[in-house]
Amino acid sequence: MISIGYDLGAAYSKVVVLKDEKVIGKGIAKTTLEPMESVIEARKAALENAKIDEGQVERVGVTGSGRNLIVKSDVSATDVTADAAGVNHINKEIKTVIDVGGEEARAVKVSEDGKAINSAVNDKCAAGAGAFCEAMARAMQVSIGEFAEYSLKSTQRIAINAQCAIFAESEVVSLVAEETPRQDICRAVHDGISERLTSMAKRIGIEGKVGLIGGAALNKGLVESIKDDLGTEVTVLPDPQYVSALGVALMAANA
Amino acid sequence: MAQQEQKEVEYWRWDEGNWKDPDKDWKDAKVISAGVDVGSVSSQAVIMTDGELFAYANTRSGYNSRWSAENVMKWALEAVPGMKLEDIHYIVGTGYGRVRVPFAHRAITEIACHGRGANFMYGPSVRTVMDMGGQDLKAISVDEKGKVLNFIMNEKCAAGTGRGMEVMADLLKVPIGKVGELSLQIEKEPPPVSTTCVVFAKTEALGLLKSGWSVPMVLAAYCSAMAHRIYSQVKTVDIQKEFVITGGSAKNLGIVKRLERELGFEIYKGTTIDTQLAGGIGGALFGKALYEKSLKK
Amino acid sequence: MEQKYKTAPLRCWNKAKDIRMNIYQEIAEAKEKGKLLIGGGAESLIAIPSGFEHAMLVGEPYGAAIAYVYRENPELYMQIVEAAEHAGYPRDLCAYMRDYLGSLLLNKYIFGGPFPHLDFCLQAGFCDTHSKWYQIVSEIEKIPYFSLDLVPFDWEIAGESEKTKQLKRDYIVSQIHEAIEWMEKTSGRTFDDEKFIQGVMNECDSTSVWAKICIANRAIPAPLDEKTILSLYVLAVIGRPRQDVADFYKECLAEVEERVANEIAACPYETARIITDSQPPWFALDFFRLFESYGVVSVGAHYSFALSGGWEYDPVEKTWNAARTPRERGIEIKTRDDAAKVLADWWLSTGTVCRGVRHSGAGKIQRIMDMVDKWHVDGVVLHLNRGCEGTSMGQMEIMQALQKRGTPVMTFEGNHADPREYDEQRTFARIQSFMETMDLKQIYEFKKEK
């Protein structure tokens, strides 16, 4: 059984190809002004990576805010359900998942059998999403990578008080003006985002192991802040940005 | 990810540069004063001779205010052969980095400086000054001397600021200077975007393009949303004519025209001076006054 | 999939609509008809002015009506809500109040014409906003203002002492007398005790019968869905002391019981039942229809049950029944003072909205759990209402309690009277996830009503 899963988010399109519940191909592409462009590019990459052609795909699953772009599918599910299915397949011990996408962040409680029991989503403000980091990195004139590295070197804690990505820049600027060490500012930004993420998780109640998925899970600085906030171990799942796509591919296979 | 972005063309970048009045010689001046406006997005250094505009530089702020201040001042001086920093009698620092201008004699808020600067640029009839800066919106009501009577600033949300427009320009691959006119090249005014939150507006803009909107339409929708937000902000101070705009976004006709529609009257545009210089000019004028005061003592 | 149950439109629905429009018409014409026109809030013991020929513009439902305008005329709505913001009232304040103030400041009556000029405001404060709301209104309108202080009973499980209860009764009774004398002085009109007594009796009848209607909705299939309930409960909110309203509810109860007897369902596909809490986003009730496309019917809300209902606690069964009216208890009301005492006690002991605002803890949780059991509820939807922090009291605690108990619960942030703070796309997405977590499949495609 070969199934394909699409996770069409606001910032990226992610595609996963499964053969008998094993990942055989992955593809990712940045969303552009031309909607289908990134979908096609990501699918192409995934199929090439899986070394199969489209004809061999038996089942199709779609999730993500852009899921209506794919007209014909066997399963269409919200990110919450796809997250739960994907996480549970990779690591059964994880009962609470935090998914940090480009503009959306969510926390999902997962049942024994990989169903979503409960979930919370970040509200209308983008603070607490990946885009926040990008804006901050830009204000600091460093790359996302360096941004995370700096934050790990931080020695003192400061609180950044701003709920808005762009406006937090001015807090950052005034911190810089006060000649606060760069690494502490980076840490403060990560703490700020982490605070919002963990708040969400706490609203639905944290149980079992905590897993982290979504592109921002690759940001070591953020992961560190989240660990501190929760005071527990946090597992970053392999290929975190593909977990939703994997989940919905699974659901398609079992549909 | 961010690295990739940096390779791409930076559409948000506006022209930087420096200028000197060819017909003036600073050696004839009794008082040479300067205002250095270090903002969160851009920095300006303005040099005035006996209270008249003489030279300036305008550049992007670095993340370290001190460097930005030194850098922009250096640039302004480069425009003036032979002038050295020490030749300037009094320097006022203003803007976010005002306390970090190493060579400034005094720091004064951009609120006071924009009030004073607008008074110089547009004349004593100015009553309301709207500073549309990089991350702040400031509505300032002033008297005939340009003295601040009351002011309001946006809290905790940068929606409707110049910085947001830069992100839009970047997203739609339109040079920032062209955004305004392009947004006016439409048959019919589209409904404004529902959110001016920079991050969400991005998604919304993408959505609109997907549903077949043209780039000018999207820009129009974003400009009118920004204009509306700006209007709601100024509405809380009592708006009086003449109403002028300072700061970078004043150059964006797409916003200005739509703001006029909301206000129901024309925004006063009687100046030839670059609106981004208002803060620096105000600073330089305070510098002159403070220097003369110090002589009297 | 064919329908599980037969369904039929509610016969008395149009009558409800007419009574509502009449009331707003009477308000518009009050002046030329020589009646007093009074402004105030829904929980303001609106039976008190019954002793006068009067009409009352009740603030909350009027705010809701303004929010509803957003559907047909978003521009007009924006003008109104922004008028209040431009006057300096922050956006996180009570959305009903902001809509109301905007309409007043623009002098636009949402049902046409200028904002009707009020003779005075008579208001009762039970949340942080109400007494200030009408203070601001009377300052803008330069009219007299009287505000009662309503200190509600605590929930029964708190075991409040009889002496404290008596103090609260006395406090309200003396304020009712104070209010009546004040109104006579301010208006120069004489107060008719007979009419007042009738108003109080009607108030008790209307609210007691409404509770019976809610109880009838325990039946499976549910004879009423929440969207319908919301268009019925509003009559009590704006006119419970009126004869026509009291009579209407008796008629309505009869029809609902008839529906129960004949298994006539509100939702022909009923497979699961939910309740909600706090006011819904009035301008976007479509989300109830999205639920129905999954065979999910909302059978009510603590909010609509409590605001219009008179409930009596049964300490033995630890549950709430329809309160017995003074008539049913054989209490005779002869004088103004009798009526004041009955009204005060009725409000204190049978109303559960205000006590939920002052004491949100264990008591409100107990009430919600009771509803979950008695109305056979499979899931609870909590509207985290940015527009009304009073009805949002205790909601997060309720969510925790439901999770402990294993009852599926969904929250969504929104605003009952400010569309700018309600994101329909995201709310629909959350509902879909919620349905997926409840393992429910969509039965038919949902189309948004125009």
Add this chain to the structure above:
Amino acid sequence: MIKDFVDIYQNRHAYAKEWKRKHPDSKVVGYMCSYLPEELFYAAGLLPVRILGSHEPQNVTEPYVFGMYCPFSRDVLAQGLQGRYDYIDAVATAYPCMHLGQAFDSWTIHVTQKYFYVDMPNRVQTPYAFPFLAGRLEETKREIEEWIGKEISASDLKTAIEVYNENRSLLRQIYELRKAEDVPLTGTECMHITTANLFMDKKDANKLLKDTIEKELSGRKAKTADDSRLMIVGSENDDIKFLEMVERFSAVIVNDDHCTGSRYFWNNVEMENGAIESIARRYLARPVCPQRDYPERLRLPHLLQMAKDWGAQGIIFLQQKFCDPHELDKVAILNFFKEQGIPTLYLELDVTVPLGQFRIRVEALLEQLREDDIW
């Protein structure tokens, strides 16, 4: 001495624990609103301590409190959830406002089961509020007696009232000193005193206050006549960091209208025949919190009088983000001072203050006040 108050402000819990060690057979009651008649509890030999936030970012309250409720109420609840007040034996409040009410309800569910709740009337302007409150206080007295298992005697009450009255008078004295041209203590120092006082046994506090007035404040000059004189008005505020920032400029805060400041102690209990009645009258007559200021607006003349008597040139309106009662008074107050020609600045407080964004607003206000200087 001031530094002792600073020390108690910073180590409030150490103080209470020490007090408990010294009074082994007595109890501590944490309370949430300045309308709580502390005299009743003090008369019973209990120590009432105000529960305030710690101004640290936190999210332990997230599961229990709706996001629209004010940062202060969340910060207060957070203290309980984090076990900082683990030494209190009961929690108490007079009806505060919805947000703090939520913090109280959640506190009784998750932190301290034993509670006292006083139905403080809102309509303090009606004569019928008095018999209600007096009766309610009799009940509270009875509840306390049942809890501690002994009667509160008339003389206990009398002493408690005397101690609290003395405390109020001493604080009032300190505020009187702030009328001077060269203010003997900064607003920051004063806030340390008034706030620390909320955590203290008033007998200790009174001693310390006397010493400070006699030994430290006489002849002291903390600020000079050139500094701009400001008054702060608004909701709960013990935001030392903000005051420090303001007073780092050439400015001094000379008075306030906050429930942790002047509203707490402005008026004494006037002893009449009955102690309980006298207490009830005091709480009905005290400077009001906005949601109790109707139908008449009694705050406006009171604030103006304070501004005049203390020579405040400008007013900073400091309000907890999302605080409805204060937002409902905001328009009236700002317009009122505009008519009076006194410049105002309106700021929203959060758990931590965005100093970067506030500094410029404060500086601009001060520039506005300094006629002669740059203009």
